[in-house]
Amino acid sequence: MKCAKVRELISADADGLVSPRVHEELSAHIAVCDSCKREYETTTRMLAEVSELGNRKAPVDMWPVVQVRIEDTEHARQGIFGRLLTPVLRPIIAVPAVAAIAAATFITVHTLKEPSRAPQQYARSSEVAAYYEEFSEFRSTQGFGDNSTVVAAQLEKPKGKE
């Protein structure tokens, strides 16, 4: 193994990423080559020193402070209206409130709709029935077949233009 190749592999060897065969070749070369041996030793010494800088413990439990900061951030994000709405949106208040609003809406809509819509519908139905009967009779006397679309078109015309 040549010096250039050995220097390329020193880093990988220090991480244990070379095969046992390559490691053996590397070791054999380092044993007889002073410059490669020096590079190997400086690398391993440096890595040993550097590893002492890592894995330090946090001086305090961070959660209490993080929790307060999260709450502050959430409040800032929500703004004044969001903060006022938050208690209202809690399930214990929100669920009965939504149910009450839904029930009130349903009752109101049905109370307002039914009396005004029903007579119109009945009036229109009897008007249509009478007109259809009259028109069908007229067509039958004239020798035409049944044509509902013509009836419908007639019905759509405003009364004043008939």
Next chain:
Amino acid sequence: MEIASGTYRWGTIVLEPATERVMSDLSDEAVVAQVRDGNTDAFGILVRKYQDRIYSTILNYVHNQEDALELSQEAFVKAYSGLRKFHGKSAFYTWLYRIAINTAIDSLRKRPAQKVESLEDDKFTEIGFEPVSVDPTVDPVKALSARERQQKLQQAIESLSTKLKTAFILHDVEGLSQEEIADILKCPVGTVKSRISRARDELRNQLAEYLEGGKSL
């Protein structure tokens, strides 16, 4: 009002120690799902699980315990706020590391001048924390040499470009695998390998005098 082993208080389930122990056995993804469902307290499990690793990593950038603590907390708050954007394509902790590193780098950009760490140590000693990064021997000469050695190393690491420094810190200082770093940095493993190798070469050249002279750093 009691629900299971948690206490119901105005719509929030406050975790009691037993509940927290059970939840700490859950996977990160399961805890993240709990947080997304509105259980803010579950996020405390993730904070307590990763606070040492995040603090240690950030400390390698800012070299100041007070700043590292402040930035770690900031990183956790950012993670909480950004949890909606976390889709679980990568592991939670690699995503968290990414936020922490970006937070540390941003703070360095805003504040180029570095504070001296030794001035801040007293504040932590007052609250009963003894820094573990210094040789704990009682011999003051050895303690001083340990501090000098660390400063020498930190100065050398500081001189690296941000990309080389990040790969080196995560791999050689914090002990993450090349695959994990690739996930954090969103780049191929080959790129990580190359950055680590280049960082080591640069550091070895800078520290050659100490390392080859047989001196301790």
